[in-house]
Amino acid sequence: MSIKYCLIHNNESILIDLIPILNFNDFNEVLSNILVNEYLLSAFFADPEAKELYAVCSNNQNGSIKIIRTKIDDNKFESFTNNFPQAHLFEREIFETTKIEPLNHPWLKSVRFPKNSKSKIGDIPFFKIEGDEIHEVGVGPVHAGVIEPGHFRFQCHGETVYHLEISLGYQHRGFEKMLVNAPNSSTRHLMEIASGDATIGHVTAYAQLIESLTKTQVSMYDNILRSVLLELERCANHVGDVGALAGDAGFMPTQQFCGRIRGDFLNMTAMICGNRFGRDVIVPGGVNYQINEEIAADLSQKISLGLKEFLDAARLMFDNPTVVSRLESIGTVSKDDALAIGMVGPAARASGIIRDIRHDYPSGNYCFANIPVASKISGTVFARAYVKWLETQSSVKFILEQLAKLKKINNSKKQSKTITTPLAKNAISVSLCEGWRGEICHVAITNANSKFRMYKIYDPSFHNWLGLALSLREQQISDFPLCNKSFNLSYCGHDL
Amino acid sequence: MLDILKTRLTQGYQTKKYPKEAPVLPERFQGLPEINNSNCGTCTICIDACPANALKKENSKIVLDMNKCIFCGKCETLCPQKLISFTRDHSLAARAKQDLLLNEQNSFLKAKELEAERLGLFKKSFNLRQVSAGGCGACEADINVLTTLSFDLSRFGINLVASPRHADGMIVTGPVSKNMEYAVKNVYDAIADPKVVIAVGACAISGGLYENSEETLNGVADILPVDLFIPGCPPHPYTILDGLLRLIGRI
Numbered sequence: 001m002s003i004k005y006c007l008i009h010n011n012e013s014i015l016i017d018l019i020p021i022l023n024f025n026d027f028n029e030v031l032s033n034i035l036v037n038e039y040l041l042s043a044f045f046a047d048p049e050a051k052e053l054y055a056v057c058s059n060n061q062n063g064s065i066k067i068i069r070t071k072i073d074d075n076k077f078e079s080f081t082n083n084f085p086q087a088h089l090f091e092r093e094i095f096e097t098t099k100i101e102p103l104n105h106p107w108l109k110s111v112r113f114p115k116n117s118k119s120k121i122g123d124i125p126f127f128k129i130e131g132d133e134i135h136e137v138g139v140g141p142v143h144a145g146v147i148e149p150g151h152f153r154f155q156c157h158g159e160t161v162y163h164l165e166i167s168l169g170y171q172h173r174g175f176e177k178m179l180v181n182a183p184n185s186s187t188r189h190l191m192e193i194a195s196g197d198a199t200i201g202h203v204t205a206y207a208q209l210i211e212s213l214t215k216t217q218v219s220m221y222d223n224i225l226r227s228v229l230l231e232l233e234r235c236a237n238h239v240g241d242v243g244a245l246a247g248d249a250g251f252m253p254t255q256q257f258c259g260r261i262r263g264d265f266l267n268m269t270a271m272i273c274g275n276r277f278g279r280d281v282i283v284p285g286g287v288n289y290q291i292n293e294e295i296a297a298d299l300s301q302k303i304s305l306g307l308k309e310f311l312d313a314a315r316l317m318f319d320n321p322t323v324v325s326r327l328e329s330i331g332t333v334s335k336d337d338a339l340a341i342g343m344v345g346p347a348a349r350a351s352g353i354i355r356d357i358r359h360d361y362p363s364g365n366y367c368f369a370n371i372p373v374a375s376k377i378s379g380t381v382f383a384r385a386y387v388k389w390l391e392t393q394s395s396v397k398f399i400l401e402q403l404a405k406l407k408k409i410n411n412s413k414k415q416s417k418t419i420t421t422p423l424a425k426n427a428i429s430v431s432l433c434e435g436w437r438g439e440i441c442h443v444a445i446t447n448a449n450s451k452f453r454m455y456k457i458y459d460p461s462f463h464n465w466l467g468l469a470l471s472l473r474e475q476q477i478s479d480f481p482l483c484n485k486s487f488n489l490s491y492c493g494h495d496l
Numbered sequence: 497m498l499d500i501l502k503t504r505l506t507q508g509y510q511t512k513k514y515p516k517e518a519p520v521l522p523e524r525f526q527g528l529p530e531i532n533n534s535n536c537g538t539c540t541i542c543i544d545a546c547p548a549n550a551l552k553k554e555n556s557k558i559v560l561d562m563n564k565c566i567f568c569g570k571c572e573t574l575c576p577q578k579l580i581s582f583t584r585d586h587s588l589a590a591r592a593k594q595d596l597l598l599n600e601q602n603s604f605l606k607a608k609e610l611e612a613e614r615l616g617l618f619k620k621s622f623n624l625r626q627v628s629a630g631g632c633g634a635c636e637a638d639i640n641v642l643t644t645l646s647f648d649l650s651r652f653g654i655n656l657v658a659s660p661r662h663a664d665g666m667i668v669t670g671p672v673s674k675n676m677e678y679a680v681k682n683v684y685d686a687i688a689d690p691k692v693v694i695a696v697g698a699c700a701i702s703g704g705l706y707e708n709s710e711e712t713l714n715g716v717a718d719i720l721p722v723d724l725f726i727p728g729c730p731p732h733p734y735t736i737l738d739g740l741l742r743l744i745g746r747i
Contacts, residue, residue, distance in 0.1 A: 115674065115710055142627055146626045146628075146636050146639055146656055147636070148631065148633060148636065149629070149676055149679065170673060170675045171628075171629075171630050171631075171670070172630075172674075173671065173673055173706050173711050173712050174709040174710055174711030175709075178708070178709055185547045186705055188547070189548070189566060193634070193705065193729075194632070195633060196631070196632030196633035196634030196636075197637060257507060259641070259644035263644060263646055263733075266637075267522065272524075274524030275567075276522075276638070276730075276732070277634045277637075279566070279568065280568040280570075309506075309507055312503050312506065312507070313503060315499075316503060415573070416570060492631065492632050492633060495673075
C-alpha cells in the first residue's frame with residue numbers, strides 16, 4: 001500500500017514534497033476515515049497557487065499529527081461538511097479566500113468579509129425561522145459593554161431562542177495576507193496581537209514553528225519561563241471569566257473580587273517582562289528576560305496569595321445555591337455535538353472531551369510535566385466555569401513547581417535574541433499550543449527563498465463560535481450573556 | 497452574607513490612591529522614551545530593527561514617533577551608544593499627534609485639559625462609549641480594568657456607558673478595520689455635541705503594526721477629529737487613567 005499521508009510531531013517541519021499528493025477520491029476516503037475516528041480538524045486550507053488542499057488532523061491518542069494533501073481540478077471539490085460538520089467554517093474560509101468551491105456545502109456564507117468580497121459586512125441572508133409568532137433579534141456589531149464587535153441574530157419564539165447565528169468579520173485586519181513573505185522585523189510583534197489576551201499562546205506557537213523550521217534548540221531555562229508565562233496567562237483569563245460569570249448571574253461580590261485578582265495575575269506577567277500581556281518576552285530562540293531569585297520568590301508569594309484570594313472569592317459563588325442553579329441549568333453542549341463541530345479547549349473539556357495539547361502534544365517544558373486534564377461531562381455554563389476553576393488551580397501548582405526550578409540564574413538584563421539561520425526551504429511546519437481558550441494552531445509553508453508562502457492561524461475561537469451558537473438553543477435570550485461569557489471567545493482571533 | 501463580609505475583610509481595601517499617590521508600576525515597566533543625544537552619524541541599527549517603523553532620522557538626528565511605538569525597547573537594547581532609553585514615566589498622553597514626536601531637544605508636552613466649554617461640561621461627569629475597531633483585546637482589557645475596584649474609575653465621575661446616547665465621548669481602540677468604519681462613524685454621530693474622541697493604543701493612533709494592511713485604516717484620526725492620544729501597546733491602565741484625568745483637568 002502506498003503512503004497516503006504524512007505523520008509528524010508537534011513542532012516538526014518536513015519538506016513539502018514528502019507529503020504525497022492524492023487524487024481527490026483517495027483524499028476523500030483517507031480524510032473521512034481519519035475524521036470518523038474522533039480526530040480534530042486542526043487546519044484545513046487551500047493553496048490557491050498550486051491548487052492543492054491540505055488537511056491537518058490531530059487527536060488525543062498517539063501524539064502524531066496527520067497531514068494529507070490533494071490536487072484539485074477546476075477549482076471545485078466535494079464538501080466534507082455534510083458528513084463532518086467541523087469542516088463547515090474551514091470550507092467557507094477556503095471559498096472566501098481562494099474561490100475554490102466546496103460543492104454541496106450547506107451554506108457558503110462569507111466568514112470575514114475581506115476587501116473585494118461579494119457581500120458587504122453584515123449584509124447576508126441569515127438563517128430564518130418563519131411563523132406568525134416568530135420574531136428576530138439582532139445585536140451588534142457594537143455591543144453594550146467594553147467588548148469587541150460582532151453581530152448576533154436570534155430567532156425567537158417568545159423568550160425561547162430556537163437558533164442563534166453569529167456573523168463576524170468586523171475585526172478583520174488582513175492578518176494572514178500580511179504574513180506572506182514574512183518573517184521580517186515586525187512579524188513576531190504581529191503574532192502578539194493576533195488575539196491580545198492570548199499573546200503568549202500565539203507567540204509561543206509562532207516561536208516554536210520558527211524554531212522547527214530553523215532546527216533551533218531552546219534552553220531548558222527559556223522553556224520553563226515560557227511555560228510559566230503561558231500558565232499565568234491562563235490563570236488571569238480564567239479568574240476573570242469566573243468573576244464575569246458571577247457578575248452576569250447578578251452576584252457582585254465574586255465579580256468584584258475576581259476583577260481585581262485578574263489584574264494581579266496580569267501584573268505578575270508584568271513582573272517578568274514589564275508588560276501585563278507578556279509583550280516582547282517570547283521570541284524565536286528563547287525568551288528575552290530572565291528572572292533572578294528575588295523576582296522568583298516574590299512571584300511565588302504573589303501567585304500563592306492570588307490563588308488563595310481567588311478560591312475564597314469563587315467559593316462565595318459556588319456555595320451560593322441560587323447562582324449555581326442559574327449556571328447549571330443553561331447552555332448545554334452535548335459531547336456528541338462538541339465532537340461533531342470540533343470544539344477545543346476548556347469548553348470541549350466541559351463537555352467531556354479529554355483534549356489538551358499540553359497533555360496530548362506536549363512541547364518544550366510540558367514534555368516534563370504532568371498537568372491533569374480538567375474535565376466535566378455536563379457541558380453546561382457551570383461545567384465550563386468549573387473546568388476553568390480547576391485549571392487555575394493546577395496552573396498555579398505548576399507555576400510554583402517551575403519557579404522553584406528556576407532559581408539559579410541571576411541576570412536581570414533584557415536580551416534581544418534573534419535567529420539568523422534562514423528557514424528551511426519549501427517546507428511545512430505545524431505548531432500546536434494550548435492557549436487558555438484551547439488549541440492554537442499555526443501552519444507555515446515556506447517558499448524557495450526561506451520566506452512564508454502561506455501562513456495559517458487557527459485561534460481556538462475559530463472552532464468554538466458554533467459551540468456558543470448551539471449552547472443557546474432552546475434557552476432564553478436572557479441566558480445569552482452567561483453562555484457568551486462561559487465561552488469568552490475572541491473576535492479578533494477569529495477575524496484575523 | 498457573613499462569608500461575603502469575611503472575604504471582604506480578608507482581602508482588605510484594595511482601591512489605589514492614584515493620583516494622590518504615585519502608581520506602583522512593574523520593575524521592568526517601559527514608559528516615556530528619552531533620546532539622550534542623537535548625534536549618531538550614519539548608524540541606522542535602531543531604525544532597521546524597529547518593528548513598528550517608529551524611528552527615523554531628520555537632519556541626521558533620531559526622531560522617535562510615539563504614535564507608532566509599541567514600547568518593545570528593542571532600540572534601547574540594540575543602540576551601541578545607548579542613546580535611547582525608556583524611563584518609568586507612565587504619563588504618555590498627548591492632545592496632538594505631533595506632540596508625540598520625540599527628539600533630543602523637545603521635552604515631552606503632556607496632554608492639556610479641554611478648552612473651557614467642554615471642560616465645564618465634563619470635568620465632574622464624563623461618560624464614555626468604548627468602541628473596538630480591530631483592537632486585539634488588550635487595550636480593551638486595560639480600559640475595562642479601570643472599572644474594577646483597584647482603579648474605581650467612577651470615583652472621578654468617569655463612566656463607561658452602554659450606549660452612545662448616554663455618552664459624552666468615545667474611546668476607540670484598534671486601527672479601525674474597514675469593516676468597522678461605518679459603525680465607528682455611526683457611534684460618533686449618535687453622541688450629542690459637544691463630544692470628545694479618544695484614541696487608545698498604537699493601532700488606534702496610527703494604525704500601528706497594521707500600517708500597511710489593506711483591510712484597515714491607519715487609526716481613528718483618519719475619519720474623526722481626535723482630542724486625546726494615549727500611546728502604548730497596550731498602554732498601562734495608569735497611562736490611560738492619567739490621560740483621561742488630564743483631559744478633564746483632574747491632574
